[in-house]
Amino acid sequence: MTAGNARAEHVVVVGGGILGVSTATHLQRDGARVVLVTEGELADGASGRSLAWLNSAGSRSAAYHALRVAGIDRYRTLFAADPAREWLRFDGALFWSADPAKARERHGAEVEHGYDSKLLTPAEAAEAVPGVDAAAIPEAAVHNPGEGWVSLPHLIDHLVAEFTSLGGEVVTGAGRASVTTADGVATGVTTTGGQRFEADAVVVACGAATPAVVAELGVSIPDGSPLSMLVVTEPVETEMRAVLNTPRAALRPNPGNTFALDQDWYSDRITEAEDGTCTIDESVVKELVAEGSALLDGDVELTATSWRLGRKPIPGDGEPVFGELSAVPRCFVAFTHSGATLGLIAGELLAGEIRTGTPHPMLEPFRPERFQR
Incomplete structure (x- = not known):
């Protein structure tokens, strides 16, 4: 992690799908002040049209499999709290x-x-x-x-209810977002709707639009x-x-x-x-x-x-992309095909990195810097 491993107190999360909402909710649970900004409405992108099959089936890397299994574990915990949820x-x-x-x-x-x-x-x-x-x-x-399986629009409603009850702010219909910087460090977000949000850290989790948003910062994440x-x-x-x-x-x-x-x-x-x-x-x-x-x-x-x-959001190499951009400290990304399966665990681990400044080993294989090597 960069920027002196400073603890982020005020975070702007861009994206109203499961990755953005989960990360925002985990941050808010931990005491951060969070604004969730989305171009349109909540779940109106890929999360609103995902089959959302919770699995780690087939053949994949050991690290990816372990992360997906942890993701399923978090859903089982949620399921156990109320097995009657349809x-x-x-x-x-x-x-x-x-x-x-x-x-x-x-x-x-x-x-x-x-x-x-x-x-x-x-x-x-x-x-x-x-x-x-x-x-x-x-x-x-x-x-x-x-x-x-999970219905992501229902899950997003469930998480947003908790997020707002804890004091989190949701801004819908904001238009396309761009990350602002000062001296190369992320400082907030501006939107085509004319709004500006200052922050200690920014999370870009806007599905298939994520590569285009970080491209404005000079960062390349291949998009498939x-x-x-x-x-x-x-x-x-x-x-x-x-x-x-x-x-x-x-x-x-x-x-x-x-x-x-x-x-x-x-x-x-x-x-x-x-x-x-x-x-x-x-x-x-x-x-x-x-x-x-x-x-x-x-x-x-x-x-x-x-x-x-x-x-359908899929990184160019098929593997998830999670973590801070080394080229733009305090700007974090979440971009993956398996948004449903990883939704809860990715939000949890990414929020932990943002709040503590300490990298989580389960996310290490999926850093955005792998595309610059």
Whole structure:
């Protein structure tokens, strides 16, 4: 850490998604004075269109896996405080690929790092996950019984209620933010809405816009954020409670007996205008929903009620980016594809670094300086 490891007392957090809100709430809990500034409304970006599957499935680095497992742990603590919450559930997940060998490979990687993983036949999968159609599954599926999902807009509302009750300030509709500096050190934020916020430290956690914000400071963070879509359905009656990750549709339950769906096969059919607004032909939405319906046992027909489009935040190398910018002391970033899984733990650890000036070892592999080496 830089700037003399000074303890930050007044912090401005830019971004109204889960990473920004979580960091702001953890800072406020620790006694800092925090202003949370967001371009539009809370959760109107990637957090409002995330499948938000809580997992560390598949193969990844040991450090990334450990951070994700810690992230799931924080959600389990939150779940234990009130298991009746319909927006946070741990009912497992089921994965399969058109190539059964990929499911076996995935299972093997998960077993190697001690992740709860079962390789099942279609019949076994249908028994383990009520509501799935066994006929939709090829030779093998991977069942991860410890995984879950969260509705990030609901979680954000929950955290913001605590944040404001502790004295935190939320500024929505502020327009695009820029970090201000003096002698190369971050001193606050200005917005295109004409507001200025002074601070001892600044956190940039504005999803796919993060690389552009820090680029104004002369810092390069490669951006691999693709176009994406999340569809929410009408309420439907089904036994399905797990997350399904399949070749043509990823599906999870959603509050109010609805479902949320996404995948990536249609990303090239999303059109993005110069102002960042996105459109897609409704026929693609219907095709995705039909693919989701085909995963469910019985005569279940899903119907789309809404869909949201935009960039899905993904750093250029796929790994998270957390911590202080060495080139701009007192400016911290939070930028990751796994915002849902890491939302609580990343906010906790980043807030700890900001308040104490002491780096946390779990975040060391994910520093922004790796792109300047």
